[in-house]
Amino acid sequence: MARTVVIEKTGGPEVLQVVEREVGAPGPGEVRIRHAACGLNFIDVYQRTGLYPLTLPHALGMEAAGVIEAVGDGVTHLRPGDRAAYAAIPPGAYAEARVMPAAQVCPLPEGISFEDAASIMLQGMTVEYLFHRVWPLEKGQTVLFHAAAGGVGLLACQWARSEGIRLIGTAGTDEKCALAVENGADICLNYRSGDFVEEVKALTGGAGVDVVMDGVGQDTFERSLDCLKPLGMMISFGNASGPVPPVSLLTLAAKGSLKLTRTTLFTFLADHARCQAMARHLFDKVESGVVRPNIGRRYPLEQIAEAHRALEARATTGSTVITL
Template identity: 80%
Template sequence: MARSVIIEDFGGPEKMKLVDREIGDPGAGEIRIRHKACGLNFIDVYQRTGLYPLDLPHALGMEAAGIVEAVGDGVTHLKPGDRAAYAAMPPGAYSDARIMPAAQVCPLPDSISFEEGAAIMLQGMTVEYLFHRVWPLLAGDTVLFHAAAGGVGLMACQWAKSEGIELIGTAGTDEKCKLALENGAAHCINYRAHDFVPEVKKLTDGAGVNVVMDGVGKDTFDGSLDCLKPLGMMISFGNASGPVDPVSLLTLANKGSLKLTRTTLFTFLADHARCQDMAKHLFSKVESGAIKVRIGQRFPIEQIVEAHRALEARQTTGSTVITL
């Protein structure tokens, strides 16, 4: 038996329940993993509310780290006793232990703690694919990154600095802007005090940026397009403020032959070899010191409702870890 957070209906944080569930043994291509810590991410909110529908009832949580207890037939990259971490489908990471597909579970280096592993997998591999696989960035490129003081944002700030990329961040308070700057952002705009579009134009001498990376969605999308250089790339990868309204292709033409993509991490992680390569790249960044893991807050699993409320209220900074 293991404790697991489930929902039986879509809705607010109060819909989550902590229940005991049987675990069982892994089948072919599966592992059983005993978690030491879990991560909290906005995709968990999207799944809880039904924005990203699940078959109900369903467990929640996309990210965790722990120790492999058993492996099924055909699993060769992991063995019992291995330290491991993942950001992977299907949801179910808010639990003491679980059975899950092995392909997207990655060996965790001894130098990275379980809490760090749980804090970096989804956010860190998101930054890895945004910087290197959607539209590979080069030293000297300029990037506008919204929510720069969040978990993904702070990793993006550090990643950009390590590779000579000029990152302009946005955040909702002066304190969060200061945090983004301390983590490597070249500039950070308090979007509650200033319209970020003219501020970006001012910082780029009117040229705009090469790339926008926008996990906020509805509230920032139109302004983000206005921040791009001609031929620039708009990467929409989240919708914390709500889904983006439909976009006319003529809008992209009129604003300078812009490029637009809506990405998801799990498309990139679906291939086993690519997933493992992404994790190794992320781990190398952490082990080199280029990425310092910032755990802004911890909640015991018994307080998962409070954790979701804090996340949705934008009261968190850095990564949030669920302790077991």
């Protein structure tokens, strides 16, 4: 039996339930993993509220780290006793242990703690694909990154610094802006005290940025298009403020032949070899010290509802870890 967080209906944090569930044995292509820690992400909120529908009842949680207890037939990259971490579908990481597909579970180097791994798998591999696979950024280019003091944002600031990329961030308080700069942002704009479009244009000599990376969604999307230089790329990868309304292709033409994509991490992770390569790239960054996990808060599994409330209120910085 393993304590597991499930929802039987969509709604607010109050629908999260901690129950005891049978774990069972792994089948072909599966592993059973005993978790030491798991991560908290906005996708968990989207699933809980029904924005990203699940067949209910369903367990929640998309990333965790721990020790492999058993492997099914055909699994060759992991063995019992191995340290491992993942960000993967299906949801179910808010649990003491689970059986899951093995392809997206990654061997974890000894030098990275379980808590650090649980805090960076989803967010760190998000940064990896944003910087290297959607629109590979080159040294000297400029990116506008919204929510730069959040879990993904702080890792993006560090990653940009390590690659020689100029990152202009946005955040909602001066304290969060200072944290983003401390982590590698060239500058961070407080969107509550100024017009980030005007400020971005001033910072780029009127040219605009090469790429916008936006996990906020509704509140920032339209103005973000005005921050791009002609032929620039708009990458929408989240909906923290709500989903983006429909967009006219003519708007993209009028604003300078802009490119637009709406990405999801799990499309990139679906391929086993690519998933393992992305994780290895992330682990290399962490082990070299150029990317440092930033755990802002820890909650025991029994306080999962409180953790969700803090995330939705934007009261967190860095990553939040759920301890088991």
